Amino acid sequence: MAYSIAIERTSAPKTKPEVSRIGFGTIFTDHMFMLDYETGKGWHSPRVVPYQPITLDPAAKVFHYGQTVFEGLKAFKTADGAISLFRPDMNFRRLNRSNDRLSIPPLDEELALAGLKTLIGVDADWIPAEEGTSLYIRPFIIATQPTLGVAPSRNYLFMIILSPVGAYYAEGINPVKIHVESDYVRAVPGGVGNAKTAGNYAAGLKAQEEAPQGYSQVLWLDGVHRKYIEEVGSMNMFFKINGKVVTPALNGSILEGITRDSMIRLLTHWGVPVEQRQISIDEIAEAHRDGTLEEAFGTGTAAVISPVGELHWQGEKLVIGGGKTGELSARLYDTLTGIQRGTEPDPFGWMVRL
Amino acid sequence: MAYSIAIERTSAPKTKPEVSRIGFGTIFTDHMFMLDYETGKGWHSPRVVPYQPITLDPAAKVFHYGQTVFEGLKAFKTADGAISLFRPDMNFRRLNRSNDRLSIPPLDEELALAGLKTLIGVDADWIPAEEGTSLYIRPFIIATQPTLGVAPSRNYLFMIILSPVGAYYAEGINPVKIHVESDYVRAVPGGVGNAKTAGNYAAGLKAQEEAPQGYSQVLWLDGVHRKYIEEVGSMNMFFKINGKVVTPALNGSILEGITRDSMIRLLTHWGVPVEQRQISIDEIAEAHRDGTLEEAFGTGTAAVISPVGELHWQGEKLVIGGGKTGELSARLYDTLTGIQRGTEPDPFGWMVRL
Numbered sequence: 001m002a003y004s005i006a007i008e009r010t011s012a013p014k015t016k017p018e019v020s021r022i023g024f025g026t027i028f029t030d031h032m033f034m035l036d037y038e039t040g041k042g043w044h045s046p047r048v049v050p051y052q053p054i055t056l057d058p059a060a061k062v063f064h065y066g067q068t069v070f071e072g073l074k075a076f077k078t079a080d081g082a083i084s085l086f087r088p089d090m091n092f093r094r095l096n097r098s099n100d101r102l103s104i105p106p107l108d109e110e111l112a113l114a115g116l117k118t119l120i121g122v123d124a125d126w127i128p129a130e131e132g133t134s135l136y137i138r139p140f141i142i143a144t145q146p147t148l149g150v151a152p153s154r155n156y157l158f159m160i161i162l163s164p165v166g167a168y169y170a171e172g173i174n175p176v177k178i179h180v181e182s183d184y185v186r187a188v189p190g191g192v193g194n195a196k197t198a199g200n201y202a203a204g205l206k207a208q209e210e211a212p213q214g215y216s217q218v219l220w221l222d223g224v225h226r227k228y229i230e231e232v233g234s235m236n237m238f239f240k241i242n243g244k245v246v247t248p249a250l251n252g253s254i255l256e257g258i259t260r261d262s263m264i265r266l267l268t269h270w271g272v273p274v275e276q277r278q279i280s281i282d283e284i285a286e287a288h289r290d291g292t293l294e295e296a297f298g299t300g301t302a303a304v305i306s307p308v309g310e311l312h313w314q315g316e317k318l319v320i321g322g323g324k325t326g327e328l329s330a331r332l333y334d335t336l337t338g339i340q341r342g343t344e345p346d347p348f349g350w351m352v353r354l
Numbered sequence: 355m356a357y358s359i360a361i362e363r364t365s366a367p368k369t370k371p372e373v374s375r376i377g378f379g380t381i382f383t384d385h386m387f388m389l390d391y392e393t394g395k396g397w398h399s400p401r402v403v404p405y406q407p408i409t410l411d412p413a414a415k416v417f418h419y420g421q422t423v424f425e426g427l428k429a430f431k432t433a434d435g436a437i438s439l440f441r442p443d444m445n446f447r448r449l450n451r452s453n454d455r456l457s458i459p460p461l462d463e464e465l466a467l468a469g470l471k472t473l474i475g476v477d478a479d480w481i482p483a484e485e486g487t488s489l490y491i492r493p494f495i496i497a498t499q500p501t502l503g504v505a506p507s508r509n510y511l512f513m514i515i516l517s518p519v520g521a522y523y524a525e526g527i528n529p530v531k532i533h534v535e536s537d538y539v540r541a542v543p544g545g546v547g548n549a550k551t552a553g554n555y556a557a558g559l560k561a562q563e564e565a566p567q568g569y570s571q572v573l574w575l576d577g578v579h580r581k582y583i584e585e586v587g588s589m590n591m592f593f594k595i596n597g598k599v600v601t602p603a604l605n606g607s608i609l610e611g612i613t614r615d616s617m618i619r620l621l622t623h624w625g626v627p628v629e630q631r632q633i634s635i636d637e638i639a640e641a642h643r644d645g646t647l648e649e650a651f652g653t654g655t656a657a658v659i660s661p662v663g664e665l666h667w668q669g670e671k672l673v674i675g676g677g678k679t680g681e682l683s684a685r686l687y688d689t690l691t692g693i694q695r696g697t698e699p700d701p702f703g704w705m706v707r708l
Binding site for chain 2: 054
């Protein structure tokens with residue numbers, strides 16, 4: 001189905017930054033995609049417009065009741081000069097699952113993808129080509145009705161903004177040290193932990209801030225028993241124990257990561273056994289003690305893989321794999337980034353070419 | 355201490371609505387208060403300006419990570435024509451507790467109160483005088499830094515907007531029917547349930563939407579054991595059982611309501627025993643069965659008291675007090691609204707005159 005997406009081009013293109021100097025999500029491209037929703041009328045008026053501030057009533061529900069969802073994915077300039085997206089259908093499907101949990105009306109996933117492709121086409125020369133770089137894509141929906149009653153909004157705005165990002169590992173893939181959080185809780189079954197919504201991230205800032213010096217992220221334990229592993233920072237978590245890979249099962253309180261799914265499929269494809277189940281921090285500490293904890297890593301869109309070199313748990317420091325990147329972590333990282341850049345075969349048809 | 359608050363008056367005052375026709379939080383006054391924050395500079399530039407849309411970068415952190423807090427309180431035109439606020443110091447103190455949980459820099463509570471008083475002075479003729487009406491006050495803070503890294507913002511905006519509200523009980527105080535929620539969870543200790551932040555409200559919309567027909571609000575049970583009473587909708591909950599009043603203790607996952615505190619102090623002042631403790635839904639069902647459950651009510655700024663005439667719990671309907679407003683609920687409502695309107699003595703010095 002073809003969609004009619006209006007395009008208004010900027011008359012004042014910005015100067016593009018030097019890729020080596022850009023961080024994450026600080027520079028935005030020349031255009032953005034917008035789509036409005038109004039009860040009774042549905043989603044309407046898809047358009048690409050110059051990147052610009054948005055104007056909202058101070059009573060807009062997003063400011064007060066946090067009715068908002070978002071996604072994060074990437075576009076790549078491949079080795080042969082083409083532009084491709086990594087599994088964008090998965091992101092828009094998850095966006096609709098988040099919408100459902102947040103009482104936001106569902107989006108036409110094909111229209112969202114068409115909007116994204118149109119936007120990327122307009123801003124194609126913003127996609128960096130250097131190894132390890134990409135164009136980070138942030139679709140999001142905010143509730144805009146300006147009334148203070150606690151009820152779902154009658155108006156929404158769906159937007160996509162784009163940000164060129166430099167290499168996550170400028171000096172090679174590097175393990176991080178993680179603090180296992182025992183005071184704060186990220187989410188609990190019955191809550192919104194498996195939705196990609198703003199409140200989950202606001203809730204996590206304090207723990208990050210209070211983590212001991214040197215620990216860049218926190219590992220969340222479940223909110224009921226306070227012992228089962230949930231996520232690390234905003235990444236899913238994997239452990240390699242005695243030749244097997246284990247990762248927390250999708251239990252309703254962790255995010256259904258698309259990189260997580262991709263890792264599981266790659267590992268299965270390679271014949272590496274993967275278990276999705278409950279994993280307690282005690283099991284990890286025990287595997288560390290008896291020498292069977294071989295690797296640990298987080299997975300997410302931004303870093304792809306973040307090897308964990310040390311876990312800090314109740315005063316104890318569990319050094320994993322000598323604090324170095326494990327072999328399997330490196331292989332997963334190289335394979336997935338290779339698929340994304342078109343230098344490795346894509347056996348699952350994950351890449352969508354523009 | 356005197357603060358220098360700039361005032362810019364509107365050149366186009368709006369027509370004031372008929373009070374009988376205004377709902378909750380849909381009409382706003384002619385002006386609003388603003389205060390900016392920048393890391394290194396602190397909170398600065400307090401000002402009253404015409405009520406108007408605000409302009410934000412689409413990457414502003416509030417849209418993506420929900421770093422935001424708010425408050426709700428009321429101003430009244432008292433029987434003698436004066437303007438007074440109900441316990442505003444409590445709201446700004448709680449705002450700072452919420453700020454701490456959400457990694458937002460603390461606000462000067464006296465400056466916030468001075469800003470509120472200045473704003474209300476400018477919009478004084480917007481305060482309705484009819485019995486049961488008031489001016490609803492919504493202070494809130496949003497994170498405005500336009501970057502997508504998950505970290506506390508370096509910029510914030512504190513605002514106060516005002517909304518005249520009609521009588522909550524236009525036809526006399528009226529009990530509500532409440533559905534006891536058994537699937538969704540509002541909050542859990544270690545989370546943000548005791549902070550007044552947007553994400554808590556977004557998380558609750560779905561349960562409200564899915565509650566059976568006829569039940570206007572849900573009663574939340576705790577997220578760990580799924581049996582202890584937390585809150586009802588966005589109100590604190592009280593029960594009168596066998597002559598004693600019980601209300602859930604402040605356990606870290608329920609909001610520390612200012613109306614809740616006021617009710618406890620009034621009851622204690624009257625010699626009615628009040629217990630703040632864990633209360634299971636089974637205890638309530640048992641008290642209902644043996645005839646000792648005399649009254650139930652929610653408390654909050656908007657309604658003051660919302661008597662509960664029926665609880666719906668796992669298919670069973672617990673009708674309370676014959677579905678009518680209880681004597682104690684009515685006395686609490688009459689006394690507190692009388693204090694607010696200046697027709698009853700104010701033994702605790704709660705009202706702050708402008």
